[in-house]
Amino acid sequence: IIACLFDRKGISNYMIDIGGEMIAKGKNPQGWNWCIGIVRPKDDSTGTNSELEQIVQLPERLGLATSGNYRNFYLKDGRKYAHAINPITGYPVQKDILSATIIAHQCMLANAYATAFMTLGSRKARQL
Secondary structure (H helix, E strand, C coil), X not given: CHHHHHHHCCCCCEEEEECCEEEEECECXXXXXXXXXXXXXXXXCCCCCCXXXXXXXXXXXXXXXXXXCCCCEEEECCEEEECCECCCCCCECCXXXXXXXXXXXXXXXXXXXXXXHHHHCHHHHHHC
């Protein structure tokens, strides 16, 4: 919604970050494409890990979203309980993916795919 407002007002250079979901258009103040650092997913409930896995550029109006189970979780009796919920079972996801980052033309679509991939696991996510 904010990006659409910016577009209607003629603002051609911006990056919006709302809770890890981002949309960017145009260039940053230095005249470069907007760059986003993606944190290397490691089980870290303290949220202190900031080691970068990759830096991606968003050269046009694109959205980026990351979903992950590497920060919002707790351990009980040796089992990890994360914040992503399997919509079929209603229980926390127990899959082989720590994080999924998606780039799409709409941030909502990127977020939907990232969340879906987290609940599907790597084998089924690759099929999409």
